[in-house]
Amino acid sequence: MSKTLTIAASSVLFLSTAAYAQDQCAAGKTLTDGKFTIATGNPAYYPWVIDDAPEKGEGFEAAVAFAVAEEMGFAADDVVWVRSSFDEAIQPGAKEFDVNMQQYSITPERDQVVDFSAPYYTAPMAVLVSPNATETAPTLEALKGLQWGAVGSTTAVPKLASIIQPDSDPLLYGDNADVNAAMSANQIDAALFDLPTALFLSAVMIEGSKVIGQFPADESDNPDQFGMLMEDGNPLKTCVDEALATLAENGKLAEIEAKWLQDTTGVPLIK
Amino acid sequence: MPKLELQGVIKRFGDRTVCDGINLTVDEGQMVCLIGASGSGKSTLLRCINLLEPIEDGAIFLDGEDISIPGLNPQSVRARIGIVFQSFNLFPHMTALENVMLAPRRVRGLFRAELQPEVEALFARFGLADRMHNYPDQLSGGQQQRVAIVRALAMQPEVMLFDEITSALDPQLVGEVLDVLLMLKKQGMTMVMATHEMGFAREAADKICFLDSGRIIEEGPPEAVFDHPSHQTTQAFLARALK
Amino acid sequence: MTRRERYEAHQRRRSLVIATISTVTVVAAIYFLVPLAPGWTKVQQSFFNGETLVKTFPKLLEAFRINVMIFAWSAPAIAVLGLLIALARDAKSPALFPLRIFGAAFTDVFRGVPVILTVYLIGFGIPGLGLPRPWNSPYIWGSLALILTYSAYVAEIFRSGIDSVHHSQRAAALSLGLSERQVMRDVVLPQAIRNVVPSQMNMLIALQKDVSLLSFIGPVEIFRQAGVFKSLLANFTPYVGAAIIFLIVTIPATRYADHLMARQMRERR
Numbered sequence: 001m002s003k004t005l006t007i008a009a010s011s012v013l014f015l016s017t018a019a020y021a022q023d024q025c026a027a028g029k030t031l032t033d034g035k036f037t038i039a040t041g042n043p044a045y046y047p048w049v050i051d052d053a054p055e056k057g058e059g060f061e062a063a064v065a066f067a068v069a070e071e072m073g074f075a076a077d078d079v080v081w082v083r084s085s086f087d088e089a090i091q092p093g094a095k096e097f098d099v100n101m102q103q104y105s106i107t108p109e110r111d112q113v114v115d116f117s118a119p120y121y122t123a124p125m126a127v128l129v130s131p132n133a134t135e136t137a138p139t140l141e142a143l144k145g146l147q148w149g150a151v152g153s154t155t156a157v158p159k160l161a162s163i164i165q166p167d168s169d170p171l172l173y174g175d176n177a178d179v180n181a182a183m184s185a186n187q188i189d190a191a192l193f194d195l196p197t198a199l200f201l202s203a204v205m206i207e208g209s210k211v212i213g214q215f216p217a218d219e220s221d222n223p224d225q226f227g228m229l230m231e232d233g234n235p236l237k238t239c240v241d242e243a244l245a246t247l248a249e250n251g252k253l254a255e256i257e258a259k260w261l262q263d264t265t266g267v268p269l270i271k
Numbered sequence: 272m273p274k275l276e277l278q279g280v281i282k283r284f285g286d287r288t289v290c291d292g293i294n295l296t297v298d299e300g301q302m303v304c305l306i307g308a309s310g311s312g313k314s315t316l317l318r319c320i321n322l323l324e325p326i327e328d329g330a331i332f333l334d335g336e337d338i339s340i341p342g343l344n345p346q347s348v349r350a351r352i353g354i355v356f357q358s359f360n361l362f363p364h365m366t367a368l369e370n371v372m373l374a375p376r377r378v379r380g381l382f383r384a385e386l387q388p389e390v391e392a393l394f395a396r397f398g399l400a401d402r403m404h405n406y407p408d409q410l411s412g413g414q415q416q417r418v419a420i421v422r423a424l425a426m427q428p429e430v431m432l433f434d435e436i437t438s439a440l441d442p443q444l445v446g447e448v449l450d451v452l453l454m455l456k457k458q459g460m461t462m463v464m465a466t467h468e469m470g471f472a473r474e475a476a477d478k479i480c481f482l483d484s485g486r487i488i489e490e491g492p493p494e495a496v497f498d499h500p501s502h503q504t505t506q507a508f509l510a511r512a513l514k
Numbered sequence: 515m516t517r518r519e520r521y522e523a524h525q526r527r528r529s530l531v532i533a534t535i536s537t538v539t540v541v542a543a544i545y546f547l548v549p550l551a552p553g554w555t556k557v558q559q560s561f562f563n564g565e566t567l568v569k570t571f572p573k574l575l576e577a578f579r580i581n582v583m584i585f586a587w588s589a590p591a592i593a594v595l596g597l598l599i600a601l602a603r604d605a606k607s608p609a610l611f612p613l614r615i616f617g618a619a620f621t622d623v624f625r626g627v628p629v630i631l632t633v634y635l636i637g638f639g640i641p642g643l644g645l646p647r648p649w650n651s652p653y654i655w656g657s658l659a660l661i662l663t664y665s666a667y668v669a670e671i672f673r674s675g676i677d678s679v680h681h682s683q684r685a686a687a688l689s690l691g692l693s694e695r696q697v698m699r700d701v702v703l704p705q706a707i708r709n710v711v712p713s714q715m716n717m718l719i720a721l722q723k724d725v726s727l728l729s730f731i732g733p734v735e736i737f738r739q740a741g742v743f744k745s746l747l748a749n750f751t752p753y754v755g756a757a758i759i760f761l762i763v764t765i766p767a768t769r770y771a772d773h774l775m776a777r778q779m780r781e782r783r
């Protein structure tokens with residue numbers, strides 16, 4: 001009886017190792033054996049994912065995703081892309097993805113409910129101003145007097161309150177598109193985004209707007225770091241972290257960042 | 272010249288003719304009673320006289336003046352002809368006093384203070400002095416109907432129309448309302464009333480008109496109509512009504 | 515005590531006992547069974563976190579002041595506009611025909627479009643035409659969106675109220691020589707409005723909740739504030755806190771509306 005069981009068990013073990021010959025940290029830990037399921041936003045935006053087509057590997061997050069997958073031993077064909085809403089993903093419970101990449105800032109509170117990988121990007125906060133306010137000096141003093149806006153679900157909100165402390169209450173919105181609409185309607189002068197988003201919005205979405213400054217990393221006590229989001233207690237975390245560490249060490253991550261996120265030195269520090 | 276005169280009045284609802292060529296004269300100070308079976312057109316006729324219903328054909332004269340010309344503003348005519356309904360139709364959101372004062376204030380353009388003595392006198396005359404500040408639902412049926420009469424009288428009408436004003440009342444309350452009518456008659460008010468109170472009609476009316484299917488098929492002094500009805504339908508109706 | 519009183523007292527005690535036992539059973543079942551569900555601790559942690567509730571409640575309450583403010587200036591405007599629309603739709607004179615058409619189109623459009631869409635269109639759209647500050651404020655245009663939408667519903671309720679006044683009231687008023695306009699103002703409307711107070715109370719309650727839709731165009735009212743906390747703390751308890759605040763306001767209001775409705779039913783009988 002116990003003998004048959006052992007045989008059965010070892011044959012299952014044998015079969016599964018045989019199927020994935022690679023030296024696999026991730027073996028058996030993914031949602032679907034042999035596949036790496038990655039979620040992104042719906043839609044996913046430039047410059048994180050180009051043309052809302054993550055499977056092409058173009059855009060910062062798409063490129064990182066494929067690099068990590070490769071490092072973990074998955075072929076590009078074994079990467080499965082799914083879509084998820086931002087809120088859905090941070091709710092407790094089972095997930096329909098192995099990892100989720102849509103610029104999730106790593107916060108200790110979120111970390112209680114879900115797991116994050118090691119950060120794959122550290123984004124500085126930057127100030128996007130409307131066409132009417134492009135002459136504003138990049139000083140805290142000048143910024144205080146503006147009418148501020150931000151996306152309500154981002155860490156921009158506590159940062160606004162603690163660092164800029166604007167004179168009038170900021171207006172908050174559901175997503176970037178609404179901040180955009182409010183700026184176009186001249187209802188807000190300035191909005192706080194992470195730098196890549198700010199650059200994208202000024203270049204593509206709001207004609208005449210400008211990124212007038214960024215905050216030095218040391219002044220924002222808790223810089224935004226993007227991590228891959230996973231279900232709480234996902235055993236895959238160690239594998240993902242290992243892969244990211246390797247990519248950071250061998251400079252591949254920096255390379256990807258340089259390629260897909262523009263050189264940001266053009267934006268001055270705010271004093 | 273009669274106070275009120277109807278010539279060949281025709282009223283239709285759709286293809287149903289409810290008043291079928293009514294001729295009627297009412298002299299100043301006369302009380303005319305309309306009797307007839309249910310559905311014979313009594314209420315409709317009264318509503319036509321008050322211009323609440325436009326008539327199809329014929330004419331209605333008040334003091335010799337045609338008031339039924341299509342397109343004529345009915346407001347001034349209605350102010351001269353009062354009507355009281357079977358179901359009182361007091362305004363439930365106003366006290367008895369407010370019910371009575373509304374029209375004089377709006378139409379005659381008087382202030383409350385100017386009206387007060389006149390209206391209080393009316394209330395007192397109809398035994399309602401202590402009921403002025405009650406709402407309709409705090410009044411008995413007889414009291415409500417008397418307030419409705421006062422309300423119409425406050426416009427100082429020249430003619431009063433009454434549409435079965437005692438039909439919705441308990442028998443013991445009928446008397447108090449009919450007494451009011453006798454009082455008005457004594458004062459010389461010109462009145463047309465639809466009624467099922469045959470006893471009262473016989474005693475008080477100057478003229479009885481019997482309606483059948485929208486026509487006046489018999490009219491005359493009460494004794495003539497009640498005691499010697501010439502028409503068979505009238506005989507049958509009275510036999511039933513007086514039983 | 516008469517025999518009947520004794521019997522009724524007995525019946526009352528009996529129903530009281532049964533009601534108590536069944537209530538206790540249901541509450542106990544919820545209290546003991548729900549925590550047995552496998553996901554309970556996680557749900558409790560993220561929806562019913564006492565610590566988070568205490569920490570966020572004061573700011574939620576503060577944000578609720580914005581809801582109250584928007585409500586306070588929208589409600590009277592809705593009442594007035596709703597009434598005007600109702601009257602426009604019932605206008606009889608041919609000169610006012612355009613007004614009738616306008617009233618009908620107005621109610622059709624604003625009842626047919628989801629409120630949030632109206633809030634977006636008017637809240638971002640009209641200021642986008644280039645109004646100067648402060649006239650492009652989302653508070654102004656967002657409130658207008660609510661006012662327009664709710665006026666459409668309120669107008670229909672007023673209309674049903676006007677229809678509910680028996681035509682004999684109109685006849686009686688006309689027979690006294692009042693003009694159509696006077697009849698409407700002095701006789702029909704006062705009764706119509708009184709008849710629809712309970713229904714309009716329900717609209718007010720719905721409005722109180724829909725004020726939160728203005729959060730989509732910027733104002734940080736209670737729903738947005740709860741959302742900020744949710745993102746910050748990765749915890750849904752602030753939403754529960756917001757719900758509690760809403761309930762504190764709406765439950766008494768709902769009870770009151772029901773009370774009015776019940777009283778009206780009694781009066782009609």
Ligand SMILES: Nc1ncnc2c1ncn2[C@@H]1O[C@H](COP(=O)(O)OP(=O)(O)OP(=O)(O)O)[C@@H](O)[C@H]1O
Pocket residue numbers: 284289307308309310311312313314315316435
């Ligand atoms: N607005 C209306 N539309 C259509 N038909 C009507 C209308 N008003 C009255 N009628 C019809 O006209 C006829 C006469 O009605 P009317 O009320 O004048 O009768 P009546 O003699 O007053 O009866 P009763 O003694 O029951 O009060 C009835 O058949 C009635 O159904």
Ligand SMILES: [Mg+2]
Pocket residue numbers: 313314315434435465
């Ligand atoms: Mg009748």
